[in-house]
Amino acid sequence: MAFSVLYWVNFCSGTKKLSQKSESAVKSDHVLKFIYDPELSHVEGRVQASMRDRSYHVTLTLGENDTVIDSKCDCVNGQDKCHHKASLLLYGYKNVSKTDVRASWIQHPKSRPPKKTMTMEELFPPPPKLATYR
Numbered sequence: 001m002a003f004s005v006l007y008w009v010n011f012c013s014g015t016k017k018l019s020q021k022s023e024s025a026v027k028s029d030h031v032l033k034f035i036y037d038p039e040l041s042h043v044e045g046r047v048q049a050s051m052r053d054r055s056y057h058v059t060l061t062l063g064e065n066d067t068v069i070d071s072k073c074d075c076v077n078g079q080d081k082c083h084h085k086a087s088l089l090l091y092g093y094k095n096v097s098k099t100d101v102r103a104s105w106i107q108h109p110k111s112r113p114p115k116k117t118m119t120m121e122e123l124f125p126p127p128p129k130l131a132t133y134r
């Protein structure tokens with residue numbers, strides 16, 4: 001199940017800034033969550049804002065002829081086109097087919113890299129200045 005790049009192309013058409021900003025957001029891993037439901041033509045996700053401590057919830061409804069018929073985003077431009085929406089579309093194009101490839105790998109566990117085990121202390125190292133809080 002491929003995700004057409006045309007959703008992104010159509011969404012960004014005539015707005016170079018939108019395509020540039022969304023490209024850099026995808027490159028910087030600003031798409032934190034991406035869910036695609038092909039049956040409902042529904043895309044949902046979370047895109048990190050330029051400010052580090054914020055992220056926006058984005059929903060998109062895909063229509064015929066590779067268009068986006070409905071979209072929402074939490075940001076100030078959320079009612080209009082914003083690069084968060086565009087980022088999700090681009091992310092979908094770049095990653096939906098990859099997900100299929102990964103699914104086929106899982107059927108061959110031998111090709112998976114060995115699991116690295118870590119102790120609880122390695123995962124959650126104690127804070128170094130704990131004594132000073134007592």
Ligand SMILES: [Zn+2]
Pocket residue numbers: 056073074075076077078082083084085
């Ligand atoms: Zn937005």
